[in-house]
Amino acid sequence: MEKSMIRIENAALKLGDFSMKPESFCIPEGYIVGIQGDNGAGKTTLLRMMLGQYDQMQGNIYIDGIDVVKNKRNIKNIVGIVSQERTFFMEENADGNEKIYAPFYSVWDSEEYHRRLRQFHLSTGKRLGEFSTGGMIRYQMAFAAAYRPKVLLLDEPTANLDPVFRDDFLKIMQEFVAEYEMTILLATHIEADLSQIADYIIDVDNGIYSMNECVEGGKKWI
Numbered sequence: 001m002e003k004s005m006i007r008i009e010n011a012a013l014k015l016g017d018f019s020m021k022p023e024s025f026c027i028p029e030g031y032i033v034g035i036q037g038d039n040g041a042g043k044t045t046l047l048r049m050m051l052g053q054y055d056q057m058q059g060n061i062y063i064d065g066i067d068v069v070k071n072k073r074n075i076k077n078i079v080g081i082v083s084q085e086r087t088f089f090m091e092e093n094a095d096g097n098e099k100i101y102a103p104f105y106s107v108w109d110s111e112e113y114h115r116r117l118r119q120f121h122l123s124t125g126k127r128l129g130e131f132s133t134g135g136m137i138r139y140q141m142a143f144a145a146a147y148r149p150k151v152l153l154l155d156e157p158t159a160n161l162d163p164v165f166r167d168d169f170l171k172i173m174q175e176f177v178a179e180y181e182m183t184i185l186l187a188t189h190i191e192a193d194l195s196q197i198a199d200y201i202i203d204v205d206n207g208i209y210s211m212n213e214c215v216e217g218g219k220k221w222i
């Protein structure tokens with residue numbers, strides 16, 4: 001039986017004039033789920049809802065059975081995010097950031113972190129501020145490999161990447177699912193990426209979001 005990793009129950013949100021309409025569905029463990037929609041459709045907002053960032057959210061979102069809003073302080077051990085905005089200590093190198101961040105995670109695999117840094121050709125001597133945009137995305141994947149969240153959210157990671165690296169990046173995501181049994185949600189407006197790797201698709205259109213059919217234990221969950 002497939003385990004449901006994310007359960008969305010009537011989750012809805014109002015942000016000024018914009019609203020995410022109530023919706024319910026589940027996402028099974030160990031798949032890559034694409035989140036597609038135009039600019040301003042609500043993709044980033046949906047990812048932030050999954051991180052428990054909105055106290056005013058109606059309904060519930062559970063990740064691995066944990067209510068994300070009620071447990072937003074601890075949720076970072078099980079849900080990670082990779083985005084163009086993610087901030088680290090940019091004046092420090094990878095070792096410096098490891099020293100600062102590792103104590104905040106319940107699991108931190110230093111060996112795996114350094115193995116991934118080498119695999120992604122990231123120098124541990126360089127300050128993070130010297131990494132390119134693609135370098136910072138790769139850095140965040142190495143960081144995620146160290147604490148292995150059950151769910152990894154990726155917000156437009158392939159925007160601004162050159163096509164060769166984009167293909168590599170898609171392979172890395174598949175590797176993470178296979179090796180770490182992660183569930184990955186990938187928000188992007190690049191449809192080609194999704195058709196290559198996504199097992200399911202969440203469509204977001206002006207705050208209306210829905211996933212294509214999900215079956216849990218042979219029974220439709222919705």
Ligand SMILES: Nc1ncnc2c1ncn2[C@@H]1O[C@H](COP(=O)(O)OP(=O)(O)OP(=O)(O)O)[C@@H](O)[C@H]1O
Binds near residue numbers: 041
């Ligand atoms: N704090 C806020 N207050 C009011 N409106 C907000 C707030 N945060 C986001 N919005 C609005 O919510 C809508 C959805 O934004 P969101 O960033 O989720 O879209 P997106 O699909 O990720 O788009 P993009 O691809 O451009 O990043 C936008 O209209 C945005 O202006």
